[in-house]
Amino acid sequence: MTDHELRHIITKARDAKHGGFGVxxxxxxxxAALVLNRPDWLAEMNYTLAEAIERVGAEWLSLIPEAARALEYEDERAAGNA
Structure with missing residues (x-):
């Protein structure tokens, strides 16, 4: 696991959160759907939770909780500054 991969996942999840999936x-x-806890996105892509977990792989899967916490912290900071 690298810091680069974690930043990559956070960036992609942030992008998806603010503007959809894009490219x-x-x-x-x-x-992104797993980080943001969006089972509706998984369903729209015709993936089950188990299939999504398998597809992202063990390395990325291990980074999902930390990425989710980072984005949640960003949201809390933004709410505190509003």
Missing amino acids: LSTSEKLA
């Missing part, structure tokens, strides 16, 4: 790869879309 993300399938794995990036699935990772």
Whole structure:
């Protein structure tokens, strides 16, 4: 696991959160849906949770909780500054 991969996942999830999927790869879309806890996005892509987990792979999957916490922290900071 690298810091670069974590930043990549956070960036892609942030992009998806603010503007949709755009030109993300399938794995990036699935990772974003998992980070953002969006089972509706998984369903729209015709993926089950188990299939999404398998597709993103063990390395990215291990980064999902940290990425989710980072984005949640960003949201909390933004709300505190509003």
